Amino acid sequence: MTAQIRLVEVTDANRDAVIAVRVAPAQERFVASVEASFRHAREQPEGNPWYRAVYDGDEPVGFVMLSWNVTPRPGLLGPYYLWRLLIGAGHQGRGYGTAILDEVVALVRADGARELITSCVPGEGTPEPFYRRYGFVPTGEIDEEGETVLRLDLSSRP
Template identity: 35%
Template sequence: MKIQLCEVTNETVRAVCALEVRDDQKGYVAANALSIAQAHFEPTAVFRAIHLGEHPIGFVQWRSAETPGTATLWRFMIDRAHQGARHGRAALDLALQHMKSSGFETVETSVVLGPSSPLEFYLAQGFVELGRTTPGGEWLLSRPL
């Protein structure tokens, strides 16, 4: 089956909001319901369900950063039942392609550091550490598109 980024619709919103990361990852990414709500108050936000075939298995959200030409990967998650199958890598590649085709040249993201941090995942996808944190204390990463 193929990974796709799909709009969250009235038919899929409950399934997307029900997706969860593993228990040990819960302090590292916000719930999808909160992300969707926040997106409605951020004019540049783009959010998509990550589908495997017809079924939502994850969520991704990005927005324009303050730096021109830069996107912020705001949220990214794969449901606990679908982790470890390289779906996250495929979905991130699709999201990065969307950002690039929208005119962005660089993408930034931030991670909470800790035992279940997604830091290693992002480093393996070509992100580099910027050596500083956000005002909220999250570790900053960046990569060209």
């Protein structure tokens, strides 16, 4: 199944519904909540946060946030960094993650990006296998939070 999604700007009208999208409890140690993501975006404006709610029809099913075209420096990966990707617990396993990455890749590529960076917490249940299936490869780096840094060469994606 190919998930049909839309990336939607978060507004006062949909903010509460987007914040209500949560991963399964066992995944919370791997991905911060939407509410925490908003806080991180406010606390780190130098990360040039860009975020969208992910909708299937009229229902929010996920959330994505990137650092958009930043100058990389210690504590700030980039230029294009997939800062957050979460799919609501009841919506996982339906292709939404891949569909979101396809949209994100198209957007950052259109902005001139050659690569997309992300990171993930190591351990049982980490999303790293999902990212690797998509085409991300470990860079060999560990970020300041102890997360494994992964890189997607955008020339390797259709």
